[in-house]
Amino acid sequence: MSIPNIITLGRIMLVPIIVWAIVSSQMEVAFAVFLIAGISDAVDGFLAKRFNMASELGALLDPLADKALLVSIYMSLGIWGAIPRWIVILVVSRDIMIVAAVIVSWLFDRPVEMKPSKVSKLNTVAQVAFAALVLAALAFGFKPAPYDIILMGLVTIFTLSSVSLYLVEWVRHMSTIEAK
Template sequence: MNIPNFITLGRIVLVPLVVWAIAASQMTVAFFLFAAAGLSDAVDGFLAKRFNMTTELGALLDPIADKALLVSIYVALGITGAVPRWLVILVVSRDFMIVGAMIVSWILDNPMPVKPLMASKLNTVAQVSFAGLVLAALGFKFNASPYDVILMAAVTILTLWSVVLYFIAWVRHIGTTEAM
């Protein structure tokens, strides 16, 4: 355990607090908690890389914290009707498909290396931006149009694009190593 790992654990602790704030219609609080989580992600990443504090635990916890936060926020915003439910289903299903493919690879004794694609990184930026904009618009009561529609379209396209690319990579991985 080191400082970046503690910061990452703090981000995980923020997940239920953000969900509570959304469920309680405390959108300004939810926005600031979400912003704090985003800042903590940047800080733990900077510290880990800059001061050579990367650990296996951190490499495991960081994506878990990120996914837990994003999936939870999208589900909570979907339940409240702040974002379309079809988008929530798309975002959550993508993550389940990727995890499912990794589990199948592992069961087949052919684990796939975990490395995010550029499409996935862009997708994460779009998802974070859209969630942040929705929370800010609700918390500070302003009209986010047309930026909300643009970001929602970006989330949709990038989510679908990353699913296709991950599926292709998974099929290639399974096919090439079984042929050996």
């Protein structure tokens, strides 16, 4: 268990705290914990790369922590009414489709190598920026317009693009299965 993996596990443990803070209308706490989670993500990535501490476990845990954090925040903000439900459905559906594709690949003994595309990385940045803006606006009482609309548009474009690219690649990968 390396230091970056311990930091990543800590980030996963922050998820219920952020959800609690959002549903309890403690937006300052939610924003602060979100910042801590973001900083921890940068720190564990830096340590893993800089000090050659990257591991197979870390390669699985880090995206899991990111997804748990983002999906939980989007669902909580959607239920709370702070963001439109359609964006929640879009973001969560993308992740469900990708996870389902990975599971099907395993079931057919054709595991897919999961490496994030540039579009997927841009999608994560847009999702994080939108969530941060909404949480900051709720915590500090300012109007996020027009930046919220711009970021929502970017989240929509990048989410649809990234899931499309993943699914095309997955279909291509799975089409090599031989019929028996």
